[in-house]
Amino acid sequence: MVREPDDPVNDHVPTSPAAPLVRGGRAALRWLRTPLPSPPASLRRGPFQHGAFPSRLRSPRLTTLLGVALALAFGTCFVTGLLDHLIQHPPGWFRWPSRPVWLFRLTQGLHVATGLATIPLLGVKLWSVYPRLFRWPPARDPAHAVERLSVLVLIAAGLFQLVTGVLNIALWYGPMHFFFPSAHYWTAWLAIGAILAHVGVKLPVIRTGLTRRPRDAAPPGTLTRRGLLAATAGAAGVITLSTVGQTVAPLAPISLLAPRRPRTGPQRLPVNRSAAAAGVRTLAVDPGWRLILDGPAGTTRLSLGDLAALPQRTVSLPITCVEGWSADAVWTGVRLRDLVARAGGDPHHEVFAESLETAGLYRSSVVDPAHAHDPLTLIALQLRGGPLHLDHGYPARLIAPNRPGVLQTKWLSRLTVRPVR
Amino acid sequence: MAYAVFGAVHDPDTAPAGQLAFLAAVVVAHDAILMPLTIGAGVLIGRLLPIPVRKPVRAAAIISLALTLVALPFAIGHGRRPDDPSALPLDYTRGLLIILALVWAVALAAAWHPRIRRPHRVGTSARRQDRPG
Numbered sequence: 001m002v003r004e005p006d007d008p009v010n011d012h013v014p015t016s017p018a019a020p021l022v023r024g025g026r027a028a029l030r031w032l033r034t035p036l037p038s039p040p041a042s043l044r045r046g047p048f049q050h051g052a053f054p055s056r057l058r059s060p061r062l063t064t065l066l067g068v069a070l071a072l073a074f075g076t077c078f079v080t081g082l083l084d085h086l087i088q089h090p091p092g093w094f095r096w097p098s099r100p101v102w103l104f105r106l107t108q109g110l111h112v113a114t115g116l117a118t119i120p121l122l123g124v125k126l127w128s129v130y131p132r133l134f135r136w137p138p139a140r141d142p143a144h145a146v147e148r149l150s151v152l153v154l155i156a157a158g159l160f161q162l163v164t165g166v167l168n169i170a171l172w173y174g175p176m177h178f179f180f181p182s183a184h185y186w187t188a189w190l191a192i193g194a195i196l197a198h199v200g201v202k203l204p205v206i207r208t209g210l211t212r213r214p215r216d217a218a219p220p221g222t223l224t225r226r227g228l229l230a231a232t233a234g235a236a237g238v239i240t241l242s243t244v245g246q247t248v249a250p251l252a253p254i255s256l257l258a259p260r261r262p263r264t265g266p267q268r269l270p271v272n273r274s275a276a277a278a279g280v281r282t283l284a285v286d287p288g289w290r291l292i293l294d295g296p297a298g299t300t301r302l303s304l305g306d307l308a309a310l311p312q313r314t315v316s317l318p319i320t321c322v323e324g325w326s327a328d329a330v331w332t333g334v335r336l337r338d339l340v341a342r343a344g345g346d347p348h349h350e351v352f353a354e355s356l357e358t359a360g361l362y363r364s365s366v367v368d369p370a371h372a373h374d375p376l377t378l379i380a381l382q383l384r385g386g387p388l389h390l391d392h393g394y395p396a397r398l399i400a401p402n403r404p405g406v407l408q409t410k411w412l413s414r415l416t417v418r419p420v421r
Numbered sequence: 422m423a424y425a426v427f428g429a430v431h432d433p434d435t436a437p438a439g440q441l442a443f444l445a446a447v448v449v450a451h452d453a454i455l456m457p458l459t460i461g462a463g464v465l466i467g468r469l470l471p472i473p474v475r476k477p478v479r480a481a482a483i484i485s486l487a488l489t490l491v492a493l494p495f496a497i498g499h500g501r502r503p504d505d506p507s508a509l510p511l512d513y514t515r516g517l518l519i520i521l522a523l524v525w526a527v528a529l530a531a532a533w534h535p536r537i538r539r540p541h542r543v544g545t546s547a548r549r550q551d552r553p554g
Contacts, residue, residue, distance in 0.1 A: 053460075055463075116491060119487055119490065119491055120483070120484075120487035123486070123487060123490075124483070126451065126456065127456065127459065127460075130452075130456050130460070133452060152448070153422065155448055155451075156444040156445070156447065156448045157444070159447040159448060159451055160440075160443060160444050160447055163443075163447050164443070166491060166494055167494055170494035170495050170499075170500045170509070171500025171501070171502070171508055171509065172494050172497070172499045172500040173500075174499060175443075176439070176443065177436060177438075177439035177442070177443070178435065178436040178439035178440045178443070179434040179435065179436065181434070182429075182432050182434040182435050183429075183435060183436075183439075183440050183443075186425050186428050186429035186432065186435065187425065187429075187440070187444075188425075189422070189424050189425035189428065190422055190425035190426070193422030193423075193424070193425060194422060197422070220472050220475075221467065221470075221472040221473075221475035221476060222467070222475065222476070222479070223476055223479050223480065227476065227480065228483075230480070231479070231480040231483045231484060232483065234480065234483075234484050235483055235484040235487040235488065236487075238484055238487075238488055238520065238524065239487060239488060239491050242488070242492075242516070242520055243491075256511065256513075256515075256516030256517075256519060256520060257491070257492050257495055257511070257513055257516050257517065257520070258511065259495060259508070259509055260507070260508070260509075260510070261507075261510055261511070264507050264510045265506075265507030266507070269507075270507040270508070271505050271507045271508070272505070272508070273505075274502075274504040274505045276504040277502070277504055277505070391505070
């Protein structure tokens with residue numbers, strides 16, 4: 001029997017400053033893995049029982065395939081949604097171009113269409129993992145409990161985004177006791193973070209799910225895996241076709257559930273905020289209305305007649321709402337850059353446009369130099385050859401290429417040409 | 422995820438209580454109401470319907486559920502405003518029923534299609550071959 005001598009070297013090694021942290025970290029990891037006591041077996045009833053969910057259709061492959069589709073869908077929604085946010089609240093480094101004219105139309109239409117199509121995807125995925133809600137024991141150890149909590153956040157955030165999105169395009173704000181734009185924005189970050197964490201945790205399962213294909217046989221009368229995926233894709237397709245006509249005008253006749261029709265509204269253009277809602281009905285039709293043009297060269301007051309006397313241009317630009325719909329229209333008016341020059345500005349100035357509307361987030365907008373200088377940007381006086389309808393911003397509205405509808409300020413009262421803030 | 426919580430707490434426009442309530446409500450509505458009903462419907466389909474129609478019915482039911490959930494807020498129509506007739510201009514209940522009718526018509530046509538009924542014929546042709554010629 002040999003007794004191991006004490007190791008003199010290690011006894012005298014000086015400990016590094018990081019040693020307490022490493023020890024603390026190791027202790028935390030050990031605590032996370034200490035098994036938790038499992039609840040009494042008598043509580044294991046109903047859905048908690050082994051074999052309570054007999055459907056053979058559930059498999060890692062099914063869940064993984066749906067997961068990949070969901071990751072792509074939520075990723076698309078996140079990027080397009082973030083873009084919309086950045087355009088409306090541009091940080092200093094962000095530059096949004098004024099061309100191509102249809103770019104925002106594409107991204108926002110894609111955002112809403114993808115969100116709607118994701119609903120059946122998430123539904124079937126949650127069905128496929130539903131038995132895991134009732135796993136026994138509920139938490140093996142604290143690490144497991146943390147992982148389950150993160151899945152709860154993932155599910156809550158994902159459902160929140162889809163449900164609030166649909167309520168928003170249905171204009172049904174009653175059930176949402178919060179300000180939709182900011183809640184939808186912050187929960188998007190929560191959802192994306194939760195998705196990334198989830199993918200990280202599930203990487204081994206994902207790999208198995210994608211490589212191993214279990215037999216796709218099913219008892220007679222039940223769907224096979226392919227059948228279920230086809231039904232899910234079918235649901236997404238039906239939902240898309242019945243709503244996307246609000247963005248893709250040729251499909252409008254078949255989109256029986258579209259929240260908007262591109263040619264329905266005053267002057268065959270949809271309206272979001274009416275003059276009545278904005279409280280400008282009397283102010284807008286007042287013959288004493290003047291557009292106040294403020295700039296380095298001083299302040300001028302232009303009447304409707306003065307504006308009409310200036311060189312007019314006619315442009316074709318769509319109105320694109322953040323709710324996903326968009327519609328083409330033909331506008332006639334004065335080029336904004338002509339007014340900027342008149343006020344003594346140059347191509348590096350921005351324009352602060354204000355509305356007769358006094359309250360509300362969208363009573364004003366900032367037109368960045370690129371858009372202000374674009375020859376397509378107009379202070380529009382006419383729509384489709386006739387004077388602007390009151391609900392479309394009579395007497396004058398801003399219309400610029402590649403911008404969300406909320407930034408196309410209506411019922412203009414004042415334009416301030418100023419250096420970029 | 423921390424960015425989300427941090428941002429939401431510091432954004433003056435957010436209403437954390439309302440948001441948390443909604444987050445909880447969607448999970449509860451889904452896990453405690455929607456899922457059990459869906460699974461229950463699947464079980465009923467398996468118990469009450471003849472085998473040849475079960476598959477198309479299951480597929481049509483999945484599509485119908487998804488479609489109805491999406492169409493519900495439009496059909497209920499609380500978002501309509503009297504000052505803006507161009508918002509939600511269509512008859513959404515009618516639209517939903519028309520699309521559902523189309524989906525079920527396709528499903529039931531598929532159920533009657535000979536290809537789906539074939540599994541019951543395979544046994545008979547095999548027996549015919551065994552008879553002494």
